[in-house]
Amino acid sequence: MNDALRLLDGDLTGAELTLLLERLKHDAALRDEVAAQQLIRDGLAGLRTPDDGYSLRILARLRGARSGAK
Amino acid sequence: MSEPQLAGGIDAALVLRAQQGEMVAFEVLVVKYQRRVAATIRRLVHDDRIAEELTQEAFLSVFVALPGFKPDGEFAAWLFTIARNAARSYLRSAQNRQDDRPVQWLDEAGDSDRFGVAPSPEEQAMAHQLFERIDAEVAALPELQRRALLMREIDGLDYKAIAAALEQPVNTVKSHIFRAREAIANRARPLLAPTRDRRW
Numbered sequence: 580m581n582d583a584l585r586l587l588d589g590d591l592t593g594a595e596l597t598l599l600l601e602r603l604k605h606d607a608a609l610r611d612e613v614a615a616q617q618l619i620r621d622g623l624a625g626l627r628t629p630d631d632g633y634s635l636r637i638l639a640r641l642r643g644a645r646s647g648a649k
Numbered sequence: 650m651s652e653p654q655l656a657g658g659i660d661a662a663l664v665l666r667a668q669q670g671e672m673v674a675f676e677v678l679v680v681k682y683q684r685r686v687a688a689t690i691r692r693l694v695h696d697d698r699i700a701e702e703l704t705q706e707a708f709l710s711v712f713v714a715l716p717g718f719k720p721d722g723e724f725a726a727w728l729f730t731i732a733r734n735a736a737r738s739y740l741r742s743a744q745n746r747q748d749d750r751p752v753q754w755l756d757e758a759g760d761s762d763r764f765g766v767a768p769s770p771e772e773q774a775m776a777h778q779l780f781e782r783i784d785a786e787v788a789a790l791p792e793l794q795r796r797a798l799l800m801r802e803i804d805g806l807d808y809k810a811i812a813a814a815l816e817q818p819v820n821t822v823k824s825h826i827f828r829a830r831e832a833i834a835n836r837a838r839p840l841l842a843p844t845r846d847r848r849w
Binding site for chain 1: 655658659660662666671672673674675676677679680681683684685687688701704705708709712713768772773775776779780783787798799802803823827830831833834837838841844845847848849
């Protein structure tokens with residue numbers, strides 16, 4: 580949890596960012612914590628949309644474009 | 650912490666990592682900005698489905714153009730410019746069409762995978778409940794925590810400006826905001842569990 584908050588705030592060093600990005604590749608709970616914390620931030624800022632897979636569809640589109648380009 | 654914090658901020662650092670081939674760094678940027686980008690586009694096109702398509706297009710354009718982006722530039726400003734341009738381009742093409750049929754990509758098979766479907770009443774109710782819980786938790790925070798958090802999230806102030814406004818040391822402000830976020834997340838977590846598979 581602390582790591583998710585520090586990532587979104589940029590409150591970490593370059594070395595810590597490297598480690599965190601590596602963890603994010605494999606740690607589904609950390610990815611969810613980052614996404615949940617961002618959802619809360621967006622909610623506080625007035626962006627109150629249901630959690631309906633929007634970002635997953637963007638990422639799927641990006642991955643599709645990347646694999647198509649290879 | 651003895652090492653210096655990220656020079657140029659977290660966005661610049663994530664852009665740089667993405668330029669070096671770290672896809673996960675770009676994914677963080679998508680998670681961070683997708684709702685704001687979608688809201689910006691939705692305000693221009695007034696259609697949820699088209700807004701979602703254009704949001705995807707905007708992130709795709711940014712990703713493709715990323716190698717040419719200077720990491721010392723302002724990533725968010727660049728992203729929102731591309732998003733607004735995508736919306737304006739769509740509106741121009743809609744104006745130029747002879748009729749008001751939807752554009753081709755909205756007729757393609759498999760749209761529900763690509764764009765999802767409108768949130769059900771249950772999903773909307775769950776979201777409503779979640780944001781009510783968040784509001785209640787914000788209201789229950791100690792005053793300094795609440796003021797610091799709202800200055801950060803609503804007013805968009807940086808820590809230094811909040812510290813000046815509250816006449817508190819920067820580290821104290823950081824600590825207040827951190828604790829406020831943890832408290833809110835702890836209360837919101839049970840309501841976030843049912844939608845776990847729809848997040849990153």
